[in-house]
Each structure stands twice: as C-alpha cells, then as structure tokens.
Amino acid sequence: RYVRQLQRLQLLFSPTAADARGARQFVEEAAQDFARQHPDVVLYVSPHSGPGPAPVLRAEYLNGTVRDELIASKTSEEILQLATKLASQSGLDIIRIRKPFHTDNPSVQGQWHPLTNKPSSLTVQGPRLQPQ
Amino acid sequence: LLAGAGRGAAFSTAPPPEKKRWLRAYLELQRLQAPPQRRSEKPNWDYHAEIQAFSHRVQENFALDLLKTAFVNPCYIESEEARRRQLGLDKDAVALQLQHNTGLAERGLRFARAYLAQCFEGAYPELPAKGVEALVNFLTSQELVSYVAQNLSIQDLALCRDFPAPPDVLQRTFLAVIGALLESSGPERTGIFVRDFFIPQLIGKDLFEIWEVVNPMGLLLEELTKRNISAPEPRITRQLGVSTVLPVYFVGLYCDKKMLAEGPGETLLAAEEEAARVALRKLYGYTENRRPWDYSKPKQGLAAEKAISSN
Numbered sequence: 001r002y003v004r005q006l007q008r009l010q011l012l013f014s015p016t017a018a019d020a021r022g023a024r025q026f027v028e029e030a031a032q033d034f035a036r037q038h039p040d041v042v043l044y045v046s047p048h049s050g051p052g053p054a055p056v057l058r059a060e061y062l063n064g065t066v067r068d069e070l071i072a073s074k075t076s077e078e079i080l081q082l083a084t085k086l087a088s089q090s091g092l093d094i095i096r097i098r099k100p101f102h103t104d105n106p107s108v109q110g111q112w113h114p115l116t117n118k119p120s121s122l123t124v125q126g127p128r129l130q131p132q
Numbered sequence: 133l134l135a136g137a138g139r140g141a142a143f144s145t146a147p148p149p150e151k152k153r154w155l156r157a158y159l160e161l162q163r164l165q166a167p168p169q170r171r172s173e174k175p176n177w178d179y180h181a182e183i184q185a186f187s188h189r190v191q192e193n194f195a196l197d198l199l200k201t202a203f204v205n206p207c208y209i210e211s212e213e214a215r216r217r218q219l220g221l222d223k224d225a226v227a228l229q230l231q232h233n234t235g236l237a238e239r240g241l242r243f244a245r246a247y248l249a250q251c252f253e254g255a256y257p258e259l260p261a262k263g264v265e266a267l268v269n270f271l272t273s274q275e276l277v278s279y280v281a282q283n284l285s286i287q288d289l290a291l292c293r294d295f296p297a298p299p300d301v302l303q304r305t306f307l308a309v310i311g312a313l314l315e316s317s318g319p320e321r322t323g324i325f326v327r328d329f330f331i332p333q334l335i336g337k338d339l340f341e342i343w344e345v346v347n348p349m350g351l352l353l354e355e356l357t358k359r360n361i362s363a364p365e366p367r368i369t370r371q372l373g374v375s376t377v378l379p380v381y382f383v384g385l386y387c388d389k390k391m392l393a394e395g396p397g398e399t400l401l402a403a404e405e406e407a408a409r410v411a412l413r414k415l416y417g418y419t420e421n422r423r424p425w426d427y428s429k430p431k432q433g434l435a436a437e438k439a440i441s442s443n
Contacts, residue, residue: 001328003189007285010176040189044176062285115382120369 005062005090008042009083011071013055015047019072020055026076034080038087057082061091170295171288182289190284192325195316198236202308203286205301206232207293233308240311244272247323248330255425259416266343271330278302280329324430331425339418340409348408352385355415361387364411366404369394383407 011031013023027045035043057069057079067086071079110116151159171177180196183203187194209232245268252264259267270276278299281287287297290305297305314322334342345351353363364385372380383403384394393411397403413419 001191003284007288008176008182008185040185042178042181042185044178046176062283115370115372115380118370120382120384 003062004038004040004087006038006041006087007060007062008044009086010044010046010058010060011055012046012048012053012058013071014052015049017051017055022074022076022079023055023071026071026079030076030080034083041087057086059086059089061089063091065091065093067091168296179289186285186289190325192313192321193317194312198312198315199309201231202233202236202312203290203305204230204232205290205292205304206234207301208232208291211293233304233311236308236311236315237304238307238311239314240307240309241272243314243319243322244307244310244326244330247326248272251327251331256417259418263339263343263416267334270342271333272307274299274303276330276333277306280333281306284329320430328427334425338420339413339416345409345412348405348412352408352411352415355412356387363387364392364408366407368400368403385411 011023011027013020013027015024031043031045035041054070054072057071059067059069061067069082069086071082074082172179183196183199187196187199209228209230212228248268248271249264252259252267256264281302284306286305286309287302290297290301292301292305294301310322310326313325340348356363364387366383366385368381369384370380370382379398380396381398381400381403382394382396383400383406385392385404385407393407393414395403395405395407395410397406
C-alpha cells in the first residue's frame with residue numbers, strides 16, 4: 001500500500017516580520033484545508049515572536065531527512081504549492097540522476113554468457129559425430 | 133536628560149545584538165557535537181497527533197488507547213518508576229497507570245507467523261515444512277522487523293529507555309502494533325497489513341539465501357523418491373578454462389536421460405551442488421521467473437479466520 005513519506009511539516013515564522021506575510025496568510029486561510037486533506041502529515045505552526053531567522057518550512061521524512069525551504073516573501077498559494085510538492089516527495093537526497101532509464105528486468109530470455117549458444121559436450125552433432 | 137533619553141530608548145524594539153563572529157564557530161561545533169536526542173525531546177512534538185497521523189499513514193483504523201499501549205515498553209515503565217522513586221515521590225505516585233505491550237506483542241507475533249505460514253503453504257504447496265519455517269523466521273527476524281519499523285517512524289513513537297531504540301525493542305513494538313490492529317479491526321485487515329508490509333521484503337531474495345540447506349543433493353534425492361522419479365545422474369555439460377585458475381563447469385542432472393536442471397560452478401563438486409539447488413528451486417516453484425505475489429483484495433475471509441483458529 002502507499003505510505004506517504006512525509007512525516008511532519010513545521011512552519012516557523014514570525015508574527016511581525018514583513019517577509020512572513022505569505023506565511024501568515026497561509027496559516028489563516030489554507031493551512032487547515034491542507035491539514036484536512038493530508039491527515040497523515042502532522043502540521044506544526046510555531047510563530048516565534050520578535051525578529052528572528054527567516055520564515056522556513058521544515059519537512060521531516062520517514063527516512064530521517066529534514067528539508068528546510070525558505071518561504072520569505074512568498075504568497076499563500078506558492079506556499080501551498082510548495083507544501084503539496086514536499087508532501088509527494090520521498091526523503092531521498094535530491095541528487096543528479098545519472099540515467100533517465102531503469103529496468104528491473106534487464107534480460108527476458110536470460111543474459112548472454114559465452115556458453116549460451118555453444119552446443120553441450122553431450123549432444124554434439126556433426127557430419128561424422130553421432131549424438132551419444 | 134540625556135541619560136533618561138538613553139534609558140527610555142533601550143525599551144524600544146531594537147534587534148538583539150548578533151552573536152560575535154568569533155563565537156559562532158564554537159557554537160556551531162557544540163551544536164554538531166551534541167548527543168542525538170529523541171524526537172519527542174526536540175521542539176514541536178504532539179504525541180496524540182503523531183499517533184493519529186501514524187494510523188492514517190498506514191491506512192488503518194486503530195483503537196487509539198490500544199495503539200498507545202502498544203508503544204509502551206516494559207523498560208520504559210521501569211525507568212520511569214526508578215526516576216520517580218529517585219525524585220522522592222510516594223509509593224502511590226510512583227506506580228504508573230500504564231500497561232506494557234508484551235501481551236499484544238506475543239499475540240501479534242503468533243498471528244503474523246501463522247498467517248505468513250499459511251500464505252506460503254498456499255503459494256508454494258511443494259515447499260516442505262522446514263522451508264516454510266525458514267521463510268517465516270526470516271520475515272519475523274529482528275533485523276527485518278526493526279528495519280521496517282524504522283522506516284514507518286515507529287522509533288519516534290515508541291516509549292523505551294534507551295535512545296536510539298535497540299532492534300529487539302523495535303521488533304516488539306511493531307509486533308505489538310500488529311496485535312493492537314488484530315484487536316481493533318479483526319484478523320482479515322491484519323492479514324492484509326502483514327501481507328503488505330512483510331512479503332515485499334522477499335523481493336529479490338533467493339530461496340537458499342534465506343533457507344540454509346547443508347546437503348542439497350540429499351534433499352533432492354528425497355524429493356525425487358517422493359515423486360517416484362529415478363535418481364539423477366550428473367554429467368558435465370560444458371566446461372571452460374579447465375587448466376586455468378578459474379575454471380567453469382556446467383553440470384547437468386539427468387533423470388531417465390531427460391535434463392532436470394543445470395548449474396554452474398568453479399569445481400565439479402560445487403557445480404553439482406549448484407545444479408541440485410537449481411533442481412530444488414524448480415521443484416518447489418521458487419524460481420526467479422515465477423508469478424509475482426498476488427496483492428489483490430481477498431474476497432473470502434476464510435483464510436485469516438483459519439489462521440486465528442490454528443493458534
């Protein structure tokens with residue numbers, strides 16, 4: 001069955017800073033709907049008073065990765081999009097994919113090895129030799 | 133006047149002075165060297181919400197109090213009582229009203245073993261009892277169960293004395309969760325849960341990696357006598373590099389002049405043993421090209437009920 005890999009989202013923002021306006025609007029309007037639509041993600045909203053670090057959306061995944069995304073000067077819709085994107089990701093590191101293709105069944109009839117098409121020493125048929 | 137104005141201005145909202153440049157490196161080193169803490173001791177933690185999220189993540193309805201009991205380990209209860217006694221509380225206050233999860237864990241383990249054994253007997257009817265037992269033991273072993281539990285965030289929710297939680301604690305907690313599901317939702321749903329989380333761990337694994345067989349040739353002879361087939365005759369089919377350091381021999385097992393199986397090996401003995409293993413895999417139906425496991429929704433509930441009644 002499908003298990004969502006996102007465990008919890010922490011929304012750390014300041015109630016007075018100017019760049020956290022989108023975060024505050026998100027909390028007022030869209031956070032409850034988001035939490036209702038994703039019941040397996042725990043959403044923590046923690047406003048820290050006074051000037052502090054930039055507003056950040058911290059995502060924790062089941063394999064332990066913690067990803068911080070800056071939401072300074074973003075609108076509420078953008079933050080919602082970002083949250084849904086994080087909710088559908090797995091916690092694997094985001095690195096360059098070396099090949100855009102992968103297969104679990106590289107060989108259907110069996111991989112070739114030097115003895116594939118060689119006749120067995122037991123049944124050697126030729127113009128003169130008879131099968132044993 | 134000037135002094136008063138200075139003191140008055142100090143109460144306005146000025147930004148706090150930033151940490152000194154020469155102090156930041158030391159504080160960063162302290163932060164990196166701090167010992168790992170449980171997630172429940174870090175900020176932003178709501179146990180009840182996390183447990184509800186866990187039940188939604190796994191897409192199962194749990195009775196929440198059973199689930200909370202399932203996460204309580206006996207070592208946690210002991211350590212909490214010792215701590216309270218150390219703090220000098222009365223005997224009434226020392227006793228915690230929590231029940232631990234050993235009963236649920238036992239029930240979960242029994243159900244999981246019975247259900248998995250039944251699944252394998254249904255899917256591989258030719259496999260002998262020892263093989264089924266080996267597969268079930270592998271799937272309920274500590275490493276596998278603790279690996280599955282870690283990736284379902286059970287190590288955050290489990291209450292235990294040591295951090296990080298040792299694998300047997302994680303195994304006990306996960307089996308207790310299965311026991312709690314059994315009590316809340318019944319054997320059918322628990323069977324589907326066990327199937328969905330344990331059987332994919334067999335993907336990519338070979339039968340004889342899990343089941344150690346010391347004498348495959350002897351086992352093969354027993355199986356063939358059961359089916360009234362004559363004893364196999366090993367013959368060298370192909371050979372490469374006989375006089376080199378790395379020879380390759382393909383030995384085929386023939387019954388009544390028909391090929392049963394063929395296996396490669398470095399020496400003739402190794403090749404014969406490998407051919408016996410390939411023959412056993414074919415007989416038990418555990419080859420690499422067998423049909424994948426059937427994960428569709430079951431229509432009859434008889435299978436899981438039989439598991440419960442056979443406990």
